[in-house]
Amino acid sequence: MHVLIVEDEVRLAQNLARAISKNAGFVVDVAPDGNDGLHLASSGAFDVIILDLMLPGLSGSELLSRLRAAGHKTPVLVLTAKEDKASVIGLLDSGADDYLAKPFDLGELLARVKALIRRSKGQASPSIAFGDLVLDINTRSVSRAGKPVELTPMEYRTLEYLMMHQETVVSKEELLEHLYDYNWEKFSNVIEVYISAIRRKIDTHASERLIHTLRGHGYMLRLGNGR
Numbered sequence: 655m656h657v658l659i660v661e662d663e664v665r666l667a668q669n670l671a672r673a674i675s676k677n678a679g680f681v682v683d684v685a686p687d688g689n690d691g692l693h694l695a696s697s698g699a700f701d702v703i704i705l706d707l708m709l710p711g712l713s714g715s716e717l718l719s720r721l722r723a724a725g726h727k728t729p730v731l732v733l734t735a736k737e738d739k740a741s742v743i744g745l746l747d748s749g750a751d752d753y754l755a756k757p758f759d760l761g762e763l764l765a766r767v768k769a770l771i772r773r774s775k776g777q778a779s780p781s782i783a784f785g786d787l788v789l790d791i792n793t794r795s796v797s798r799a800g801k802p803v804e805l806t807p808m809e810y811r812t813l814e815y816l817m818m819h820q821e822t823v824v825s826k827e828e829l830l831e832h833l834y835d836y837n838w839e840k841f842s843n844v845i846e847v848y849i850s851a852i853r854r855k856i857d858t859h860a861s862e863r864l865i866h867t868l869r870g871h872g873y874m875l876r877l878g879n880g881r
């Protein structure tokens with residue numbers, strides 16, 4: 655998953671980025687002002703946006719309005735400076751999905767970010783199942799038919815994205831955008847390597863193949879198609 659933090663307080667942004675990457679294994683990009691933030695947010699490469707309100711350039715609420723007006727549906731968690739009921743209602747009305755008042759608890763922020771991503775992908779529970787394959791986004795663990803599967807962090811991230819987009823064709827470019835920061839082009843030939851490693855670990859000894867390649871289109875988790 656790929657998280658965008660739009661925040662001009664450099665130390666806070668860096669601490670958040672580190673915590674999110676360490677705790678959740680997500681890739682994080684930081685935009686230090688509203689204009690950069692809008693530009694990145696409009697790329698569609700992010701699974702959640704953490705948006706500060708007080709920003710140089712474009713304000714957080716202006717960024718949010720423009721993003722939603724352009725039809726972008728990426729979930730947005732707003733950081734507010736104080737508990738201001740009126741502005742919170744306004745923000746939720748203008749398309750924010752959640753908010754946290756500063757100063758906030760890091761654990762709470764992480765939990766909300768994960769929940770926002772999960773819900774936006776149509777998953778109600780942190781434990782996501784596909785056939786007999788189960789992935790838990792809180793413990794970052796995977797099992798197939800009850801047996802634990804050991805994945806490297808990048809293999810896990812790749813599978814997590816596919817699990818959140820079950821029965822949907824996911825292109826290589828989409829995977830790259832959501833698994834790497836903005837320099838993803840330089841990694842463009844690694845996806846096949848991760849997919850074949852994941853396949854080896856989850857599909858090789860199973861009765862049913864779950865990861866399918868659609869030549870020229872991408873990959874898809876699909877059931878009901880035995881080997």
Ligand code: CA
Pocket residue numbers: 661662663706707708709
């Ligand atoms: Ca700020």
